[in-house]
Amino acid sequence: MSLVQPSQADNAARYKAKSDDDVLKDCAEIQGLAAAISLKILYTHRVKPKTIFAGSFLGKGQRETIAELVEEYEPDVLIFNGTLSPLQQRNLEKQWRVKVIDRTGLILEIFAERAQTKEGRLQVDLAMLEYQKSRLVRSWTHLERQRGGAGFMGGPGETQIEIDRRIISDKITKLKAEIDKVKRTRDLGRKSRERVPFPIVALVGYTNAGKSTLFNTLTDADVMAKDLLFATLDPTMRRLTLPNGHDVILADTVGFIKNLPTQLVAAFRSTLEQVSYADVILHVIDVSQEEWEEQRKNVISIMHDLGIEYEEDERVIEVYNKIDALDDEVTSTAAGPYVADKKIPVSALRGEGLDALQDAIQKLCLKESTPFVIEVPVWDGQAAAWLYEHGHIVSREDGEENISFHVRMNEANCGKFKQKFPYRVLQE
DSSP states (O other): OEEEEOOOOSSHHHHHHOOHHHHHHHHHHHHHHHHTTTOOEEEEOOOOOSSOBTTTBSOHHHHHHHHHHHHHHOOSEEEESSOOOHHHHHHHHHHHTSEEEEHHHHHHHHHHHHOOSHHHHHHHHHHHHHHHHTTOOOOSHHHHHHHTOOOSSOOTTOTTOOOOHHHHHHHHHHHHHHHHHHHHHHHHHHHHHHHTTOOEEEEEEBTTSSHHHHHHHHHTOOOOOOSSTTOOOSOEEEEEEOTTSOEEEEEEOOOBOTTOOHHHHHHTHHHHHHHHHOSEEEEEEETTSTTHHHHHHHHHHHHHHTTOOTTTOTTEEEEEEOGGGSOHHHHTTTTSSOOTTTEEEOBTTTTBTHHHHHHHHHHHHHHTSEEEEEEEETTOHHHHHHHHHHSEEEEEEEOSSEEEEEEEEOHHHHHHHHHHOOOOEEEO
């Protein structure tokens, strides 16, 4: 059970700037984060401090009010929707006599529970160690009692283990080495895909925007898709055959969230690098949310941190999802001024708008290709079939002896064709 205490930001200025609606939205989000790891919320208390105190964050009166709430509800953990320094966290725990975790700690807990792949688990471990290094707190056993043990450092029965700085530093060094090793393996996998090569289409967006539902609908996969924050953490890839018969690799990625802990931005940078290498970036936006514009801006900010100049990047397609939850009048304007192939309204749940989306993906992939004219003897069906499979046939001219194919494909496939078939290839 938990007592959720949403304070609103990391400094007093940001608190004062928040409207009551913003405060309510923040409360709803932190409650969603708590629900993501099955915590029962006993009470939500909102405060808007005028001054941030170095030793305790909150003033004396606010702390005493919360102390009374803790005594009344007897929670196992109090979640503070802000960033606490190690000193602030220890002082609040001492006064309130309850385990306190801040927003960063809660998100790290979610990641620890959800990560499935080896790299995902390593990155979570690294992020948690970096977070704990200055705190030297015991393992995350305050949540293990409720969900059977899901932290990375020990399980139930190990609640008294104290981790000193030297041990943490040694663990961090080892984890970074393991992550580098996994990263090199993943880079080799990416290079092998480049040799295939299939274009990479990456799904990005705010957490719970419907990326995994869209992924499942397009690829007939069964990736976990629930109405939960951070339902997907590990990147998943599947082959998708577009209507023109060409294949792409669709990649589902971790959802973004505002004020993403710096430890996770750094630790998961290697996972998110596939977005940087993608041929197409689908930014999935949940337009059924009142704050979808703010969520869109948060995703754009994180993408900028990854080195992606969002506004100028031609690879980006904005997918305005969950139009099934909107009124018809709102649906018609959900994506704002319509820009062909760049803003696509869809319902991943019902499959609406997916034809237009796949058409936009096709056109964007073709932009990266080069037009060629290739003459193939009429008797060589193998060469003709190869062109249909690996290129986009714009047109063909059938002669008595040869067929002239006007085809678009990337340079790598053109080189493969030249190695495999001894026919003339001209660039248009």
